[in-house]
Amino acid sequence: MSHSHAPSPARLPLLTVGLAVTALALSACGAGAAGSGASPSATAAGPSASTSPATSPSPRSTERTEVASVTPRVVLSHDGGLTTLDAETGEVVHEQEREGFLRLNNAGDGQHVMVSGGDEFLVYDAGIDAQVHGDHHHFYSSEPGLTGVTFPAPAAGHVVTHNGLTTLFTDGTGAIQTFTSEHLRSGMPRAVETSTEDAHHGVALELTDGSLLTTQGTEEGRNTVQVLDRESGKVLAETTDCPGVHGETAAAPHGEGADRSDVVVLGCENGPVVYRDGQFHKVPVETEYQRSGNLAGTEASSIVLGDYKVDADAEQERPTEIALIDSVQDTLTTVDLGSSYWFRSLARGPEGESLVLTYDGELNILDESGKILHEVKAIEPWEEKDEWQQPGPILKSADCLAYITDAEQQKLVIVDIEKGTVERTLDLPVAPVEMVVITGHAETSTEHADHSDHEGHEDEGHEGHDH
Numbered sequence: 032m033s034h035s036h037a038p039s040p041a042r043l044p045l046l047t048v049g050l051a052v053t054a055l056a057l058s059a060c061g062a063g064a065a066g067s068g069a070s071p072s073a074t075a076a077g078p079s080a081s082t083s084p085a086t087s088p089s090p091r092s093t094e095r096t097e098v099a100s101v102t103p104r105v106v107l108s109h110d111g112g113l114t115t116l117d118a119e120t121g122e123v124v125h126e127q128e129r130e131g132f133l134r135l136n137n138a139g140d141g142q143h144v145m146v147s148g149g150d151e152f153l154v155y156d157a158g159i160d161a162q163v164h165g166d167h168h169h170f171y172s173s174e175p176g177l178t179g180v181t182f183p184a185p186a187a188g189h190v191v192t193h194n195g196l197t198t199l200f201t202d203g204t205g206a207i208q209t210f211t212s213e214h215l216r217s218g219m220p221r222a223v224e225t226s227t228e229d230a231h232h233g234v235a236l237e238l239t240d241g242s243l244l245t246t247q248g249t250e251e252g253r254n255t256v257q258v259l260d261r262e263s264g265k266v267l268a269e270t271t272d273c274p275g276v277h278g279e280t281a282a283a284p285h286g287e288g289a290d291r292s293d294v295v296v297l298g299c300e301n302g303p304v305v306y307r308d309g310q311f312h313k314v315p316v317e318t319e320y321q322r323s324g325n326l327a328g329t330e331a332s333s334i335v336l337g338d339y340k341v342d343a344d345a346e347q348e349r350p351t352e353i354a355l356i357d358s359v360q361d362t363l364t365t366v367d368l369g370s371s372y373w374f375r376s377l378a379r380g381p382e383g384e385s386l387v388l389t390y391d392g393e394l395n396i397l398d399e400s401g402k403i404l405h406e407v408k409a410i411e412p413w414e415e416k417d418e419w420q421q422p423g424p425i426l427k428s429a430d431c432l433a434y435i436t437d438a439e440q441q442k443l444v445i446v447d448i449e450k451g452t453v454e455r456t457l458d459l460p461v462a463p464v465e466m467v468v469i470t471g472h473a474e475t476s477t478e479h480a481d482h483s484d485h486e487g488h489e490d491e492g493h494e495g496h497d498h
Contacts, residue, residue: 283333
């Protein structure tokens with residue numbers, strides 16, 4: 032992965048950021064769950080804030096039609112653009128031409144996809160929406176496609192959703208842009224902007240209490256994670272014992288009622304760190320070098336799934352062991368799956384199951400203790416390529432299903448996580464590089480969120496939106 036070189040941004044007064052990088056917030060089956068997956072992180076935040084609009088959208092039909100129901104859609108990036116499929120039939124719903132290497136992330140509202148494309152974040156509408164109305168839903172369909180909303184971002188990096196907020200990180204400047212996820216449905220949200228002290232590859236997220244958890248570092252190195260007061264920039268908690276910090280995810284919150292608080296796990300090169308109850312806790316490991324740079328968490332479990340690398344000198348380490356990190360006990364255990372995997376191989380199920388796609392083509396489904404519940408023959412055997420940007424297998428999950436691509440065979444295999452059975456296999460018209468699954472339901476919970484500082488930022492004057 033490359034790091035761009037850019038001058039450090041000016042420091043302004045701190046405001047807020049909402050983010051939860053490779054994090055997953057899955058809900059019960061059928062209730063609309065988040066897509067999941069782990070990917071190389073991006074990061075940073077520190078005192079600096081302003082509010083600015085995204086680039087104005089280009090003309091595109093925003094007419095919506097109310098329908099009886101919606102089925103999930105799969106959005107794929109590939110050489111030449113984006114392709115959207117009906118996840119039940121495999122029918123191509125939309126094709127979008129776009130040059131360049133495109134990375135995909137769920138935008139948080141269950142309808143849109145954030146597309147990282149070079150020096151900007153683009154917004155893609157998957158064309159389905161499930162709106163909650165009391166004890167029921169109303170379903171809508173609309174024309175898929177790029178909305179025209181763009182967020183300038185030299186070396187666009189990570190997208191993280193958490194507590195109903197979406198945060199975009201810009202590797203080239205350290206700038207962070209945060210907006211209320213559901214405001215994308217109105218077309219053009221206004222983003223609260225913050226920045227790190229220096230540009231670097233990092234991650235940040237706004238905690239439920241409004242404070243900001245962020246890495247600090249430079250392009251040469253990073254080992255610091257802080258929690259900052261969002262207005263003053265005062266450091267509320269800090270650890271400097273996280274060399275090479277990379278990867279972040281939220282686990283099940285800790286405590287009850289007024290004492291309920293976020294739990295965040297970050298990967299380091301000497302064992303993970305856990306932020307819990309206002310403090311950082313180091314997870315002891317047996318080796319001097321232990322890197323878990325790709326993490327998959329869910330609010331359904333206090334256990335975080337991570338990769339497990341122990342060879343500091345390896346050019347491309349291919350581990351067969353995975354890490355299970357207990358975010359309450361601050362411990363790490365390993366499970367040897369007997370076959371390797373890569374960063375797009377990790378996901379979580381609705382009951383906290385750990386999902387790992389290995390080189391032998393099997394989807395391994397484990398419970399919280401690390402017991403293997405199912406080994407599902409999903410795709411043909413494969414191996415990680417030298418260049419991670421090339422098409423390769425992808426694992427995502429939504430509701431009770433795991434979605435697995437076989438790039439070489441151009442297949443999409445859908446597995447029932449609870450049963451451990453293949454539900455269906457669909458042909459793909461392209462060799463996908465990245466994938467997201469859109470259900471129409473928001474991907475992150477807003478039950479405990481306070482968005483007072485993010486309200487009122489949506490652009491006015493958008494006609495024809497029934498919200």
